[in-house]
Amino acid sequence: MQLTEDGHLRQRELRFAGRVHHVRTLGGALSALLVASVLAGNGAPAWAWVMWAFNGFAWPLLANWLTLRSPEPSQAARRYLVVDSAAAGMWIAVMQFNLVPSAVLLAMVSMDKIAVGGWRFLARTTPALLAACVLTSAVLGFPVRLDSSMSNVLATLPFLFIYPVALATITYGLGRSVALKNRQLERLNRIDVLTGLQNRRGWNETLGAELARHARTRRPAVLMLVDVDNLKAVNDTHGHAAGDAVLRSVSSVLRACIREIDTPARYGGDEFGVLLAEANLVDAMRVAERVRTAFIAGRPAQAAAEDCTLSIGLAQADLSVVNADEWLKRADTAMYRAKAGGRNRVEPDATLVRQLR
Ligand SMILES: Nc1nc2c(ncn2[C@@H]2O[C@H](COP(=O)(O)OP(=O)(O)OP(=O)(O)O)[C@@H](O)[C@H]2O)c(=O)[nH]1
Known part of the structure; x- marks a missing residue:
């Protein structure tokens, strides 16, 4: 079946949205582990655990569902990535700036923004992260507890190793497919369409x-x-x-x-x-x-x-x-x-x- 230009565009947008969904699902689960270790250590209230469960496991599904329903999936996916940044800012405040988990969360969130849209996209999402962080911290009375326990550090390790490897694998795959397409284009540029001979x-x-x-x-x-x-x-x-x-x-x-x-x-x-x-x-x-x-x-x-x-x-x-x-x-x-x-x-x-x- 031949796809129209619009059809191709939508397919490309859906592929992008699919990649964002997979990365968010993985990132959600891995970051849930490190946040849980800090919440448990701080004796967090029930509402924090409800938000933790929602953000870690339900949000990736909801964001994907909303993205797929959108007439412009790529834009919607980017919008929800801004929400991800805001959520990260909020969790950093809820974790009372616990040093190791907060730093790793910040690094990973920045890394996937750069992977999606470079430094410009990182700059676009950072205000949401900062605003959510300051606002949440203000609501909680600006609590700060920088010390990271050994269990905090251990709970951070899976995120620290698995997430960058997954992101690098996806980025490498994309780079390869772009290189392949460039080579195909280069070949097609030298071929006459009617006869298949060199042009x-x-x-x-x-x-x-x-x-x-x-x-x-x-x-x-x-x-x-x-x-x-x-x-x-x-x-x-x-x-x-x-x-x-x-x-x-x-x-x-x-x-x-x-x-x-x-x-x-x-x-x-x-x-x-x-x-x-x-x-x-x-x-x-x-x-x-x-x-x-x-x-x-x-x-x-x-x-x-x-x-x-x-x-x-x-x-x-x-x-x-x-x-x-x-x-x-x-x-x-x-x-x-x-x-x-x-x-x-x-x-x-x-x-x-x-x-x-
Ligand atoms: N069907 C078709 N015709 C083409 C294509 N490319 C060029 N032509 C035609 O080839 C013809 C070349 O015309 P002329 O240069 O006058 O050559 P000719 O009729 O073969 O006459 P002489 O070369 O003088 O023997 C033109 O009618 C062009 O339109 C093509 O891709 N498909």
Whole structure:
């Protein structure tokens, strides 16, 4: 099933909300342990335990339920993260600033805000944390008991170890998937959608690399430029889809007629190219002839009806070819000679002609 742009956006928002939910559920349970150890040590009243149970175990479920019902889950998730910060501020005050649990709670709450939205998001949530902390402390009469007992420290350890590891695992996974998507995009940027061949951008790089190799090793290479004859007539008479079918059939012929080490590409609208590696002039002429005749043999009926054929120009790499543009220009000149000579033919560029004689 194909998703609309809105559908994709919502799915992305829901994935984000899902991640926030999992982290909050884990953080809620782990922080409940450290808060419980301080509450127990301080002989906290019943209302504190009710709030503890709600915040540690019911709030993650409620926040997730509200987030999923929201038309904008991502924004809702961020809103409830601000509530999390406020809750942390409140618990720090309720724990009477018990040093180790308070410091760890503050560090973890800050860490997940930075993981979600960087320092800006931390700055957005910190006022809520401070306000809740000051307000709660004021209501309780500003009690301060900094000492942390051994049981406070032990109850803090699971939060201290498990939470950062979980957060780092999620962050690493996200980083990997972004890197993977970037690589996919980079690949797609070099591919022609209609034919699946390399596009001009990718091919130009391939040509540059081949020229550099030639300068180093003097290994031969020939650039073959293929232009479809009369494609406009196919488009005009039989429609654009018929023209597309012709272009696809050219790409199939190219693939079928060349070797693994050769690189075919769609160079422009109805222009194709093949980099024939390790090929001399005689090899290249033979391949080009094979391409020309194979296309005629297998071309779609509409292409045959419009006398749609291939004009092919060849240019060999040599040391006077300084860059890919120069190489292409030579092949282009040869290809236009093929057009001028009546189309449906193969022409080598002028330097090759001299060698042939
Ligand atoms: N169907 C289709 N047509 C395309 C595509 N890209 C370019 N064309 C068409 O290719 C045609 C190229 O026209 P021309 O340059 O006049 O070439 P031609 O009709 O093949 O004639 P000659 O090259 O002179 O033999 C134009 O009609 C373009 O619209 C494409 O992706 N699909």
